[in-house]
Amino acid sequence: MQTKSSVCVFATLLFLFGQMPACGSGVCSINDFSFHGAGVIIDLTFPEEAHPTESITHNFTVTAKTSLTLKNFTITIKVLVNSSWQQVYMERSGPAVMSQNDVLSRQLRFEELDPKAHGKLHCFMQVHTNITADPLSYTFYTTHVRRLTYDELLIEYDDLLATYNETLAEYETLLESYSELTATYDTMNSTYNSLLDEYNALQSNYKSLNSTYHSLEATYNSLLSSYYSLEANFNSLNQTFTTLENEINNLRQKTDASKIEIVNTRNLTYLFIGTTIALIILIIYLKKKEPEPYVVIRKETVAVKPTEDS
Numbered sequence: 001m002q003t004k005s006s007v008c009v010f011a012t013l014l015f016l017f018g019q020m021p022a023c024g025s026g027v028c029s030i031n032d033f034s035f036h037g038a039g040v041i042i043d044l045t046f047p048e049e050a051h052p053t054e055s056i057t058h059n060f061t062v063t064a065k066t067s068l069t070l071k072n073f074t075i076t077i078k079v080l081v082n083s084s085w086q087q088v089y090m091e092r093s094g095p096a097v098m099s100q101n102d103v104l105s106r107q108l109r110f111e112e113l114d115p116k117a118h119g120k121l122h123c124f125m126q127v128h129t130n131i132t133a134d135p136l137s138y139t140f141y142t143t144h145v146r147r148l149t150y151d152e153l154l155i156e157y158d159d160l161l162a163t164y165n166e167t168l169a170e171y172e173t174l175l176e177s178y179s180e181l182t183a184t185y186d187t188m189n190s191t192y193n194s195l196l197d198e199y200n201a202l203q204s205n206y207k208s209l210n211s212t213y214h215s216l217e218a219t220y221n222s223l224l225s226s227y228y229s230l231e232a233n234f235n236s237l238n239q240t241f242t243t244l245e246n247e248i249n250n251l252r253q254k255t256d257a258s259k260i261e262i263v264n265t266r267n268l269t270y271l272f273i274g275t276t277i278a279l280i281i282l283i284i285y286l287k288k289k290e291p292e293p294y295v296v297i298r299k300e301t302v303a304v305k306p307t308e309d310s
Helices: 002-019 150-288
Strands: 030-037 040-047 056-064 068-081 084-093 096-098 103-110 117-129 136-145
Touching: 030 117, 030 136, 040 117, 040 136, 056 068, 056 136, 068 103, 084 103, 084 117
Parallel strands: none
Antiparallel strands: 030 040, 040 056, 056 103, 068 084, 068 096, 068 117, 117 136
16 A cells, blocks of 8 residues: 555646746746737736745836836736735836836835645736827736645655655565465465365364264263162172072071081981991890890980981
8 A cells, every 4th residue: 555655646747847947056946927008018926836835025126118008017916815816016117108118127025925825926017198099907826835846845845756766666575475375375275275165174173073072972871860860780799699698608607516416416326226236136146145144234215316407
């Protein structure tokens, strides 16, 4: 944006300077007008341009071409302030009798104009002599009032031109950077669109997986509740199993002890029966045998005390 503004200013100044007359040695040239009529020659000189805050001087001479009477000579100068004309000077001369080649000189000097004054000074001149029945009127423009003179504008133009050249170099550098950045942007934009498509696909998968996750989470919570309930039942059953296992072990120990006592009792019974049979056989044997010296055998009955387990 700054580069475009500089180019526009540069082009405008170039156009304006092309319309201006040249000034030499740092001083604007002096313009002059000559008017012929009514038997006189009127020469007017004025500065080409001036600031609104400067005093401006117009010099004019009236030269008689023949003997005559100058009845009236009037000149009025106006300047444009904003959009309206404002009178800044008025000069009136006459009547005067003039011989051939007589010269009437006047200097029009007006001090500072309105700071908002601009454009060329508008001059209205009227000349009336005894040679003509009616006065002659002339309208023309003189000094150009500017905030900046041609030389000042030329200095600004040179500064702007240097700035323009620097800005143009910067612009070309920026243009190259812009081209590189544009290429990088296109590449990154393509990558972005590709990543955006992948992101949208991942977002869709995420929503699907998230829905499945919530469903599985609900199922998990239900199973976890069942697990805690089964775990409580398991712990209760395990405690009952341990109690029953202890009771079984106690009963097994008692059964093993009873079996041992039964085996011992059986062995004693078998021993007793065997002893009894042996005694009976011995008795029978002794009865069948010839009498021998009298032997008295005392028979004792052995009683076995039953145990609590028996």
